[in-house]
Amino acid sequence: MKPKTEAELAEMVSGLDEPVRITGGGTRGVAGPDMAIQTSGLTGITLYEPGALTLVAKAGTTVGEIEAALDAEGQQLAFEPMDHRGLLGTSGTPTIGGVVSANISGPRRVQAGACRDFLLGVRYVDGMGQVVKNGGRVMKNVTGYDLVKLMAGSWGTLGVLTEVSLKVLPKPEVSATLSVQVPDVTTAIAALSAALKSPFEVSGAAYDPDMGCALLRLEGFAGSVTYRSDQLKSLLSGFGEVAELDQPDTLWVDLRDSAGFHEQSGDVWRITVKPSDAPDIVARIRAERTLFDWGGGLIWALVPVGTDLRAQLGAFDGHANIVRAGSETLAELGRFQPEALGIAALTNGIRQRFDPRGLFNPGLMG
Amino acid sequence: MEMPTPNPDVLRRKAVVLQRLLQVLPEEAVIHEPSETRAYECDALTAYRCPPMLAVLPSTTQEVSDVLRICNEEGVPVVPRGSGTSLAGGALPTADCVILGVARMNEVLEVDYDNRFIRVQSGRTNLSVTGAVEEDDFFYAPDPSSQLACAIAGNIAMNSGGAHCLKYGVTTNNLLGVKMVLMDGSVVEIGGAHLDSGGLDLLGVVCGSEGQLGVVTEATLRILRKPEGARPVLMGFDDNEVAGQCVSNIIKSGILPVAIEFMDTLCIQACENFAHAGYPDCTALLIVEVEGSEAEMDSQLSKIIEIAKRHNPVELRESQSAEESAKIWLGRKSAFGAMGQLNDYMCLDGTIPVSSLPEVLRRIGEMSEEYGLPVGNVFHAGDGNMHPLILFDANKPGDLEKCEAFGADILKLCVDVGGCLTGEHGVGIEKRDLMSHQYAPADLEAQMAVKDVFDPKWLLNPAKVFPLQASESRRIARIAAE
Numbered sequence: 001m002k003p004k005t006e007a008e009l010a011e012m013v014s015g016l017d018e019p020v021r022i023t024g025g026g027t028r029g030v031a032g033p034d035m036a037i038q039t040s041g042l043t044g045i046t047l048y049e050p051g052a053l054t055l056v057a058k059a060g061t062t063v064g065e066i067e068a069a070l071d072a073e074g075q076q077l078a079f080e081p082m083d084h085r086g087l088l089g090t091s092g093t094p095t096i097g098g099v100v101s102a103n104i105s106g107p108r109r110v111q112a113g114a115c116r117d118f119l120l121g122v123r124y125v126d127g128m129g130q131v132v133k134n135g136g137r138v139m140k141n142v143t144g145y146d147l148v149k150l151m152a153g154s155w156g157t158l159g160v161l162t163e164v165s166l167k168v169l170p171k172p173e174v175s176a177t178l179s180v181q182v183p184d185v186t187t188a189i190a191a192l193s194a195a196l197k198s199p200f201e202v203s204g205a206a207y208d209p210d211m212g213c214a215l216l217r218l219e220g221f222a223g224s225v226t227y228r229s230d231q232l233k234s235l236l237s238g239f240g241e242v243a244e245l246d247q248p249d250t251l252w253v254d255l256r257d258s259a260g261f262h263e264q265s266g267d268v269w270r271i272t273v274k275p276s277d278a279p280d281i282v283a284r285i286r287a288e289r290t291l292f293d294w295g296g297g298l299i300w301a302l303v304p305v306g307t308d309l310r311a312q313l314g315a316f317d318g319h320a321n322i323v324r325a326g327s328e329t330l331a332e333l334g335r336f337q338p339e340a341l342g343i344a345a346l347t348n349g350i351r352q353r354f355d356p357r358g359l360f361n362p363g364l365m366g
Numbered sequence: 367m368e369m370p371t372p373n374p375d376v377l378r379r380k381a382v383v384l385q386r387l388l389q390v391l392p393e394e395a396v397i398h399e400p401s402e403t404r405a406y407e408c409d410a411l412t413a414y415r416c417p418p419m420l421a422v423l424p425s426t427t428q429e430v431s432d433v434l435r436i437c438n439e440e441g442v443p444v445v446p447r448g449s450g451t452s453l454a455g456g457a458l459p460t461a462d463c464v465i466l467g468v469a470r471m472n473e474v475l476e477v478d479y480d481n482r483f484i485r486v487q488s489g490r491t492n493l494s495v496t497g498a499v500e501e502d503d504f505f506y507a508p509d510p511s512s513q514l515a516c517a518i519a520g521n522i523a524m525n526s527g528g529a530h531c532l533k534y535g536v537t538t539n540n541l542l543g544v545k546m547v548l549m550d551g552s553v554v555e556i557g558g559a560h561l562d563s564g565g566l567d568l569l570g571v572v573c574g575s576e577g578q579l580g581v582v583t584e585a586t587l588r589i590l591r592k593p594e595g596a597r598p599v600l601m602g603f604d605d606n607e608v609a610g611q612c613v614s615n616i617i618k619s620g621i622l623p624v625a626i627e628f629m630d631t632l633c634i635q636a637c638e639n640f641a642h643a644g645y646p647d648c649t650a651l652l653i654v655e656v657e658g659s660e661a662e663m664d665s666q667l668s669k670i671i672e673i674a675k676r677h678n679p680v681e682l683r684e685s686q687s688a689e690e691s692a693k694i695w696l697g698r699k700s701a702f703g704a705m706g707q708l709n710d711y712m713c714l715d716g717t718i719p720v721s722s723l724p725e726v727l728r729r730i731g732e733m734s735e736e737y738g739l740p741v742g743n744v745f746h747a748g749d750g751n752m753h754p755l756i757l758f759d760a761n762k763p764g765d766l767e768k769c770e771a772f773g774a775d776i777l778k779l780c781v782d783v784g785g786c787l788t789g790e791h792g793v794g795i796e797k798r799d800l801m802s803h804q805y806a807p808a809d810l811e812a813q814m815a816v817k818d819v820f821d822p823k824w825l826l827n828p829a830k831v832f833p834l835q836a837s838e839s840r841r842i843a844r845i846a847a848e
Contacts, residue, residue: 074620133805137719138749148570149538150816193481227659275481339565347565365566
């Protein structure tokens with residue numbers, strides 16, 4: 001089913017008598033019931049005010065269309081959403097509704113914030129077929145409960161997004177990337193932390209063990225980037241040899257999309273931890289490859305098919321979610337980290353209220 | 367302002383409730399004499415007062431849990447209170463409620479620079495969070511004007527902002543985790559030192575829920591390294607529209623200042639007379655602040671000044687020293703005090719799309735004539751958060767009511783141009799009945815459904831945020847069930 005308008009969608013949901021899969025462009029690998037509601041028929045940028053840093057678009061608008069419109073005004077989605085197609089081997093075209101539903105944020109999340117931090121307002125159709133709006137199109141808004149954050153990262157389980165408002169930011173004039181040769185993960189995380197707690201506004205902080213390098217990105221006006229880059233070079237010299245990379249742009253796109261794991265067999269997990277816990281966390285798991293982003297706070301792990309990574313991790317502060325695995329593994333382990341009892345009672349209660357008939361992506365989140 | 371009739375059953379059982387609370391709290395943490403409960407009769411929205419039935423000042427999460435469990439069992443409404451600085455009546459009691467103040471819980475529990483967070487008890491004041499880390503050149507970014515007094519608990523409840531959120535965001539963007547007690551006394555941990563939720567973003571909905579979902583006792587907050595320096599530039603214009611255009615063009619140029627503040631004629635004059643900040647005599651004044659190293663600030667400010675010059679400013683003054691910077695900010699920061707010298711005032715908090723600024727200011731001017739009450743405007747121009755200050759005389763019969771009606775009209779205007787009722791102060795009781803202007807019944811129902819899950823009996827701060835009529839069936843169901 002591919003509704004063309006919000007009203008049509010609401011009518012469809014009201015008439016549903018069996019669960020459905022909610023998809024945007026279908027690139028994020030969500031499995032579920034055969035019957036699907038696709039939002040890709042709800043398209044178009046409805047408002048874009050560069051001088052107010054705000055953009056409003058229908059949920060099925062492609063990320064490409066939005067990025068092109070922003071690019072023409074020298075602006076961007078600062079949270080740098082990942083494109084999952086390479087990693088998951090999916091086709092289709094990513095939509096802004098999909099990005100928001102999954103709260104997809106890339107390397108700049110460590111400085112600028114997550115997708116949810118840039119989401120100003122939503123419209124959605126709930127499980128009763130009612131149209132609901134929350135938030136709006138202005139940056140500061142504390143009018144009533146913030147359901148906007150709740151909808152971000154709810155993977156379609158609370159409602160079908162029809163429209164989103166986003167805060168956008170200026171595109172930096174230039175970008176520079178420093179690499180620090182480091183012997184091990186502990187040194188790497190220490191170097192990333194040193195950079196992130198400096199006043200030099202690092203907008204990307206990653207570590208690729210295969211390269212043996214901690215990677216730091218600086219963005220902004222040319223003079224400022226040169227200055228901060230020089231400062232960081234001397235600040236980090238104690239951790240290893242520091243060099244400035246020549247062609248850094250594709251590097252950050254590759255990191256964003258975890259390109260190192262593309263076309264490699266195995267399951268892919270995403271572990272979120274306190275950055276300084278990262279060395280201990282990776283020591284607990286048997287991964288074929290790892291990649292560290294967000295200063296060490298995000299660990300990508302490639303593991304043999306069917307691995308129960310949570311069993312290897314044991315108890316820890318953070319969460320381990322599956323990004324790529326076969327349907328049996330997903331069914332057995334669940335895509336999302338199981339919640340503590342008290343939290344699960346709350347989230348189940350909310351799901352029950354928003355989608356009492358259990359129609360939307362049943363079983364996806366618990 | 368209408369408040370629900372106190373529940374006579376609860377009032378009658380006061381002695382029983384008191385007795386049970388004394389079993390779990392030290393005697394000095396339970397306030398029950400009418401002469402003493404009076405201290406909690408209002409917050410910073412002083413026009414409305416009502417002493418609570420009881421007030422408690424727990425010192426631990428366990429004590430908070432005990433208090434909430436008892437009140438839940440007894441069917442007693444609880445109004446959580448941080449420092450009582452709410453401008454929206456968020457901590458206004460009802461006669462049948464227990465005020466739960468978190469002010470005694472003000473410890474720093476953990477400071478971690480490598481992972482860039484601080485964990486504090488929620489009664490700690492906003493400014494003293496920064497105070498705990500500033501020796502090491504770190505700070506906590508959200509900076510509401512009341513930051514000397516306001517508590518983190520209240521900041522989380524109202525999702526407080528400040529002057530610097532254009533760059534650093536508001537509370538929700540700087541909150542990593544909470545320990546929170548639900549109304550039934552159970553304790554939950556949401557989030558932590560890591561980023562993002564593994565499942566539904568409960569932290570996002572707790573922040574800004576005005577003390578209606580739970581009582582936060584501990585918070586993990588993001589701290590940031592202080593920039594190397596900060597410097598403002600002051601600009602005067604003889605036309606609001608031109609000033610608004612200048613703001614828009616600065617933002618479009620790719621520069622993101624940390625703050626863009628706007629003041630109109632009445633405020634400029636009041637601040638100048640009050641603080642002698644050396645402000646020019648003009649229609650609209652902008653303070654634009656940038657951060658970074660000396661060279662970075664020079665380069666950003668030269669770009670900003672170049673843009674400003676294209677808009678024929680009547681004054682353009684770049685700060686040349688720390689003293690000059692302080693003087694430029696002094697006027698702005700004393701705006702509320704300065705307006706208070708002129709008369710009583712009511713401070714509004716609507717947000718508008720920045721592009722609507724000239725139209726909204728023009729309409730406010732027209733309404734000011736119609737109501738016969740003067741208005742001064744201070745404004746976080748970068749993010750559209752307005753603070754119109756309506757002057758009135760509290761001793762003149764009918765003036766408060768007239769002022770409230772005028773205020774409601776301004777807030778409706780904010781919504782009608784695409785903005786919202788409140789940008790950083792919260793709904794409380796003040797804007798409760800205007801919620802229906804911004805939200806349809808289904809929108810409010812979705813929000814209330816969240817409260818149903820966290821607080822099924824609707825005992826936590828129940829008469830706030832939602833129009834009384836909208837929440838009535840839920841509140842009545844609770845009382846009928848007892």
